[in-house]
Amino acid sequence: MMPDPSMxxxxxxxxxRQTLWQRLDHGARRLLPSVFIALIxxxxxxxxxxxxxxxxxxxxxxxxxxxWSFWRPTGMSGLAVFLLGLFMDLVGFTPLxxxxxxxxxxxxxxxxxxxxxxxxxxxxxxxxxxLVASAACLLQWGLACLFRxxxxxxxxxxxxALLTIGVYPPLSALFSWVLHRLDEKEDP
Amino acid sequence: xxxxxxxxxxxxxxxxxxxxxxxxIGIVIAGQADRRLTDQARMVVADALAPLWGLMTSAQNxxxxxxxxxxxxxxxxxxxxxxxxENENLRRWYDVAVSLxxxxxxxxxxxxxIPEPTPAFVTGRVVADSGGIYARAVLLVAGTESGVHVGxxxxxxxxxxxxxxxxxxxSSRILLITDIASRLPVMLDASHATAIMGGDNTAxxxxxxxxxxxRPIEGERVVTSDQAGAFPAGLPIGTVHYLHPGQxxxxxxxQLDHLTLLRVFDFGQALIDPPDAPGHVPLARxxxxxxxxxxxxxxxx
Numbered sequence: 001m002m003p004d005p006s007m008x009x010x011x012x013x014x015x016x017r018q019t020l021w022q023r024l025d026h027g028a029r030r031l032l033p034s035v036f037i038a039l040i041x042x043x044x045x046x047x048x049x050x051x052x053x054x055x056x057x058x059x060x061x062x063x064x065x066x067x068w069s070f071w072r073p074t075g076m077s078g079l080a081v082f083l084l085g086l087f088m089d090l091v092g093f094t095p096l097x098x099x100x101x102x103x104x105x106x107x108x109x110x111x112x113x114x115x116x117x118x119x120x121x122x123x124x125x126x127x128x129x130x131l132v133a134s135a136a137c138l139l140q141w142g143l144a145c146l147f148r149x150x151x152x153x154x155x156x157x158x159x160x161a162l163l164t165i166g167v168y169p170p171l172s173a174l175f176s177w178v179l180h181r182l183d184e185k186e187d188p
Numbered sequence: 189x190x191x192x193x194x195x196x197x198x199x200x201x202x203x204x205x206x207x208x209x210x211x212x213i214g215i216v217i218a219g220q221a222d223r224r225l226t227d228q229a230r231m232v233v234a235d236a237l238a239p240l241w242g243l244m245t246s247a248q249n250x251x252x253x254x255x256x257x258x259x260x261x262x263x264x265x266x267x268x269x270x271x272x273x274e275n276e277n278l279r280r281w282y283d284v285a286v287s288l289x290x291x292x293x294x295x296x297x298x299x300x301x302i303p304e305p306t307p308a309f310v311t312g313r314v315v316a317d318s319g320g321i322y323a324r325a326v327l328l329v330a331g332t333e334s335g336v337h338v339g340x341x342x343x344x345x346x347x348x349x350x351x352x353x354x355x356x357x358x359s360s361r362i363l364l365i366t367d368i369a370s371r372l373p374v375m376l377d378a379s380h381a382t383a384i385m386g387g388d389n390t391a392x393x394x395x396x397x398x399x400x401x402x403r404p405i406e407g408e409r410v411v412t413s414d415q416a417g418a419f420p421a422g423l424p425i426g427t428v429h430y431l432h433p434g435q436x437x438x439x440x441x442x443q444l445d446h447l448t449l450l451r452v453f454d455f456g457q458a459l460i461d462p463p464d465a466p467g468h469v470p471l472a473r474x475x476x477x478x479x480x481x482x483x484x485x486x487x488x489x
Contacts, residue, residue, distance in 0.1 A: 042237060042241070043244070046245055046316055046317070047245060047314055047326065047448075048317075054319060054321050057320075058321070078204050078205045081208075082208045086212075086215070087233075090230050090234075091233060091234070091316075091318070092318060092319075093318045093323065093361065094320050094322070094323075095216060096229070096230075097215030097218075100212040100215065101209065101213060104205065104208055104209045104212055105209070108209070111205070144322040147220075152322060152389070153388075156321045156322070157321070160321060
């Protein structure tokens with residue numbers, strides 16, 4: 001989209017001032033991953049007859065946050081992760097703040113390691129993600145045990161971890177395609 | 189935007205994530221300290237999202253109805269003959285039921301039977317599966333506006349489903365009997381022995397603390413017991429099944445993994461207080477049975 005020449009009154013800023021449409025466009029791009037996760041949370045909270053829907057929801061959320069945090073941190077800021085985690089806790093009736101805590105840790109790892117991760121090929125990134133996801137699922141299990149004051153069955157946590165690891169490649173393929181499309185639109 | 193230098197902005201940017209992590213830990217602790225506030229927040233969110241979920245489930249139901257209609261059309265003829273045979277059989281049973289009801293009525297009149305109050309109930313649609321991995325609960329579109337209260341009993345079409353734990357204005361959350369926090373006093377129908385049915389997040393809740401001389405029998409019906417005063421006696425729950433020798437579980441009648449409609453009954457259990465017995469010194473507060481099962485639970489564990 002070409003900037004409107006009448007609007008390019010040079011402010012002390014370096015870039016020309018954005019038109020309303022451009023601003024909306026940028027905002028939508030930034031919010032795209034967060035909105036995607038919010039919709040996924042609402043969708044998976046409805047009683048679907050999908051086996052393993054309870055485990056699939058955190059799997060998709062963790063994979064999505066990991067992917068966007070290291071490829072496009074502007075699309076997945078810490079604040080967005082925090083709010084999404086709180087929303088997930090409120091909707092899912094888990095102890096408030098637990099998901100926010102775990103998702104922030106996943107986001108933090110991906111965010112601080114992103115320059116190292118970008119140089120690796122996909123399989124190695126997947127390996128790192130597998131470690132992060134397993135740690136997140138075990139942490140979730142540990143916190144659930146702590147709040148119940150009881151040792152819960154660890155099988156759901158392991159299933160969730162495997163599902164999270166398994167759901168990453170298709171999701172990352174999808175998001176890579178979305179990123180390419182967005183970049184094509186950005187600079188034709 | 190507050191004008192700050194680039195270095196300052198970078199430093200602030202680095203601080204955001206640790207601050208948010210600390211804030212989330214703070215929320216966890218605050219949420220544990222003040223359950224009421226978090227429950228209110230949850231129910232506000234659930235109330236707001238309930239219409240959306242209702243829309244999704246109704247769409248899902250419509251699709252399911254369409255596909256089942258298509259499937260049914262194929263085997264309509266065989267289904268028809270089966271139904272006709274079943275109908276004849278049922279007509280005989282209907283006659284039996286009518287005569288039994290009449291006999292029951294005459295016997296009750298002869299005995300000057302005091303009729304039990306019919307409980308008030310509301311029916312709601314299950315719109316969300318608010319359990320997650322480590323809990324089993326559902327969200328119902330019926331709240332305090334429809335007269336649902338905390339502690340009410342939720343029944344599915346053919347058996348007990350759970351109890352209301354939180355209520356919002358238009359929605360309420362029901363803890364299923366399979367949840368790990370669920371502990372119900374139950375009665376074995378054949379022997380009239382009591383036991384505790386404890387959920388463990390699997391589909392089959394376990395039977396615990398039954399008397400060693402009256403063990404549950406495979407296939408025996410399990411109904412609620414009014415021991416702790418939370419449930420009226422005799423609501424059907426399920427049948428006994430042995431997974432392994434010495435490990436009886438209950439197979440619930442209700443299909444708890446895909447609930448669609450639930451009836452929430454207000455049995456008004458809390459209103460029944462035994463009258464004071466003259467000449468007896470009250471040992472403790474009147475509703476003592478509540479503490480007893482807890483004590484046995486702690487003692488055994």
